[in-house]
Amino acid sequence: MNKQITHLFGVVLVLFTLLVVFTSRWTVFEAKSLQNQTANRRPLLEQLQIPRGFIYADDGTVLAKNVRSGHGPTLRYSRTYPTNELFSHTVGYSFITHGSAGLEKEYNDQLAGNANEFSSIIDELSGQKKVGNDLHTTLDPAAQKLALQLLAGRPGSVVALDPRTGAVKVMASVPNYNPNSIPSQFKRLNTDQAAPLFNRATQGGYPPGSSMKVVTAVAALDTGRYTPNSVVSGKSPKILGGVPLSNCCTEGSGNYGPLSLTEALAKSVNTVWGEVGEKLGKKVMFRYMERFGFDSKPKLDLPSDELGVSGVYGSHGQLLGPSDAIDIARVAIGQERLRVSPLQMAEVAAAVANGGKLMKPRLVDRIENPDGQTVDTRGPAEVQTVMKSSTAQQVTAMMEQVVKAGTATSAQIPGVTVAGKTGTAEVANGTSNQAWFIAFAPVPNPRVAIAVTIERTQGEGGTVAAPIAKQIIQQLLKGNG
């Protein structure tokens, strides 16, 4: 019988090997796919046990931190936002029950400490607990606070950047929300008609109105087809795109004689810029729009689904290009079916301000580990050269005139040269306006580029948006070097 007993042991050996093989299958070979099963709540729970990295403003203000509860296996961390609604859309939120948004989502791997595969294996071997890295952002809490105060609850947005580095200083979107209330109020916030969860600064698609004329001016001068002194007739109405366009009922009014482009920008004369746009043609206009960043997602470090694309949209929500039937004269003055985000318009101002070089907009400056060592730096990076520096200088001079003697005198700052452009687009069948102001200062070495917009206002760009921009520029110039 001994032979059979030995055989039997062989069978047991095979069976037990099978058990180890299957255990390996679940623990190693198929572990990743099991962890991705939606019914598997362990990865979520694990995140609750990791102290997420903090998020800081540029002056060290804590924008996101953790609340600790329990110990041992019941240890849990949950997120709290000390500045409440100040940076709701930008910082976003992170809750097990409601997912995440904003920087919390974009930098989740860094914040949750699972960025480095190699170090996580080392940690596993040494039984080291995962700890998240901290985000140090470029955001300026004082200026942001001022922006929210000045918007005063009116739906709209302010985006301010440092044109030299692309650092985003202010990103305000109203209405906003308190991220601390996400767990209890999410449903209400998500169904609210005013869309408080929507980041207007990056997702908003508004008609830019005359602020678009900066893009048209850049295209006109950079191609060499026009100079700031080129004279174009300012008569009204004028047949453009086969339809009469008049200067009435936008900004300034009426019928002008021959005007230099500088005068036409300061007075925001539609018939002049419409004609310039039509003469340049769709190809040239689109070339420059695309150089500024239109027709593609902004390069900002927020989740892709929180970034909108600026451009001309067709009736099915598709992006149109130069080969489509588009009234380019009206695109040139910010009408037609052009939809832009405040971030895009701030980038337009920034590109001119920075001598024609568009810098990559960025919210995070550096990532630090819990020991305070910098593990990653997001330094300034150039997206591309939009225009020659001489063009930038000329357009800057034209935009100075807008503030000095044109539609934006309300943006003047004593002792500081401000360059800007207003915009007022009629919305809701002409019953109200989308007011805009884009600007940068101080000329000749701008440190701030800004876009301000207010939805459905009775005011105009120069009366409601420009004063807001002025105060935020003052605040930002006071704050940084």
Next chain:
Amino acid sequence: MSARSRELFGLIPVTLLVTAGFTAVLITRSSQINKVSITYGLFFLGCCVFAHIFIRARLPHADPYLFPLGALLAAFGLVMIYRIDTTLARQQAEWFVVGLVLFCATIVFLRDYRTLERYRYTIAAASIGLLLLPRVPGIGGATNGAYLAIHIGSLQFQPAEFAKIGIVIFLASYLRETRDVLVRGRIPRISLKHFGPLLLVWGLAMLMLIFIRDLGSSIMFFGAFLAILYVATARLSFVVGGLAMFVLGSVFFANHVPHVHERVVIWLHPFRPDLVESSSYQIAQALFAQADGGLFGRGFGQSLLQLPVGGKLVTILPAAHTDTIYAVITNELGLFGAAGVILVYLLFVARGFKTALMAHDGFSKLLAAGLAAVFALQVFVIVGGVTRVIPLTGVTLPFVSYGGSSILANFVVLALLLMISNEARRTHTERGGVV
């Protein structure tokens, strides 16, 4: 070094493991070393040393590794259960003591295990009776659709744990006597006399599928039967024929008994969206727990067993202390820890087979091989269930899972194996053989 001294030394790592394990769990729990861990360790050492002295006195020649291996598994089980639920661990510790008492009582009162042969039909009848008890209204009842336990007052009892010993004793005794008939001639004649017992036990296994509705138990019993049959007759044809009949029967019942069918569907499609939150929740969560363990595991006491939902703690892994304890082990100790546990079981089974090899008479050989085989199959059925090798069923992981019946029954298995090996090795030594 004498066999008994080796046994004593074998107990040292066991005690260290208990102490270290409890310390680890307590540190995770309260972030401080508590004297409780030392107390547990010393108490456990005390029990084991007592049992060791007892074996030294009563079974001086017995295998020196079986007891430390069993104790190691029991100690490990205690730590795991303590980590899951401290109250259950206290009860399990009490059962461990009762188990040791039963272990000693078996050795004292049985004296010569060969007398069991005389009562084989009584034992067989009692075992079948035990198996059917959970179907008796009033004391029995189904858990997850399987009839595995009876309730008397607050006590729960799993009769299958004891029935497995009874059936093995019966089969060893019956086949010792009839093996000559079965192996006579080169090709066994197809006659009721030859296939009667085979058919009977096959019928019994199928009956279990219908009555207690537990595929795991029926694999365990039928597998043990085939193992003993093979050792007794050396006829592979019996094993192949038996396996074929079992598979055919199982497939038939899987298609015709709704509960068994459901088990099979769950086994094949645990992540189907309509099942994963209801009937296949347990196996899915057990697999998630294993995936979470990885190579090295999360450490003693680190497994997530409960989930806070709306301020309340909800169990994330059902039956963590019984059916799915292997998933908790893998979660906390990883693939290496789990493989280590399987290795300990393999060593235990190996010592069981070694005992069978050394035994001199047919009954002793068949009994030892049968006990080792049923023990191994039980491990295979539950670990295989948790790792999705076979459908998950409700048998316990011997010595490790929580449960009084399981601990008691396995101590009886241990006692029987030690008695057989004492007998085998005594004669070996007397003949001057090397042990």
